[in-house]
Amino acid sequence: MKYYTIQPPDILKPYVRFFWVLEHELSASGSEYVYRSIADGCTEMVFHYQSTFDEINGRGQENGGPSGxxxxxxxxxxxxxxxSFGIFGAYIYPFAVPRFFNIPSSETTNLTLDYDTFLGSAGRELEERIMLAPNNQKRAVILTDFLLMRLRYNTFTDDRIITSIRQVIHTNQHKTVAQLADAFNLSARQFDRRFKEYAGFSPKSYLRLIRFQDAIKQYGSNKSLTQIALECGYYDQSHFIHDVKTFTGYHPGFYFSGKAEGTEYRNADLQ
Incomplete structure (x- = not known):
């Protein structure tokens, strides 16, 4: 399995964390690969340029899952x-959704939409160009041009809230909602409403998601689960276990063992 990232140009870095590529060859006839996506506070634009995946629902049934x-x-x-498959994607901040697509993030939470449904003819054209591109560097250029064009036409922005979301994602300070609201001179009610508009979740729910993501970033380290939980702001082991099971479907002991679905690319990245 091959996984790597491509950095966006500086002008896009405030909105796009990175582009990524995941490729894998299935050599044996009749073999299959199951991928498990976990809860995430950011948004991904995904393009399946070699083969496609079907989603497995709660009853074990498979439904078509196009790029989107x-x-x-x-x-x-x-x-x-x-x-065998090849996937190209862009990992973008949730507050980039209003800037790129002129829609509040609060209206898109937990949605997965194909490009035709969400963007119409512009989406169809983008998907076709990505699919026909000769390599992933070219795909990065095509998507960069598309997103820069969207930035020119959309001005949906609230710098204070964007700064607060960045702080939650990157500083690992484990502040409370009240502390964040006070830091940006907003009442708790104002902060909650505006934060949800740009992050897709209430501040309390988003802080929980990011705390979980901070823990997942410790994948591959030699730290004990107890140490990871404490460093990421969990007050006790039971809350850590509950969140990992809720957001991945696995007990943390199994998820961090390297045997869980959807961790193969993390293992490849460690090699």
Whole structure:
């Protein structure tokens, strides 16, 4: 399995964390690969340029899963393919959704939409160009041009809230909602409403998601689960176990073992 990232140009870095590529060859006839996406406070634009995945629902049934935008979510999902695959994606901040698409993030939470449904003819054209591109560097250029064009026409922005979301994602300070609201000179009610508009979740729910993501970033370290939980702001082991099970479907002991679905790319990244 091959996984790597491509940095966006500086002008896009305030909105796009990185582009990514995941490729895998299924050599044996009749083999399959199951991928499990976990809860995430950011949004992903996903393009399947080699084969496609079907989503496995709660009853074990498979439904078609085309390329599309997977918005910020507090759910895990499962996908399956029986062919070698190649995926190109963009990992974007939730507050970039209003800037790129002129829609509040609060209206997109837990949605997955294909490009035709969400963007119409512009989405269809973008998907076709990405699919026909000769390599992933070119795909990054095509998507960069598309997103820069969207920035020129949309001005949906609230710098204070964007700064607060960045702070939550990157500083690992484990502040309370009241502390964040006070830091940006907003009442708790104002802060909650505006934060949800740009992050897709209430501040309390988003802080929980980011705390979980901070813990997942410790994947591959030699730290004990207890140490990870404490460093990421969990007051006790039971809350840590509950969040990991809710957001991945696995007990943390199994998820961090390297045997869980959807961790293969993390293992490849460690090699």
């Amino acid at each position: 935008i997977q918005f910020q979510t507090n759910h895990y999902r499962r996908f399956i393919t029986r062919q």
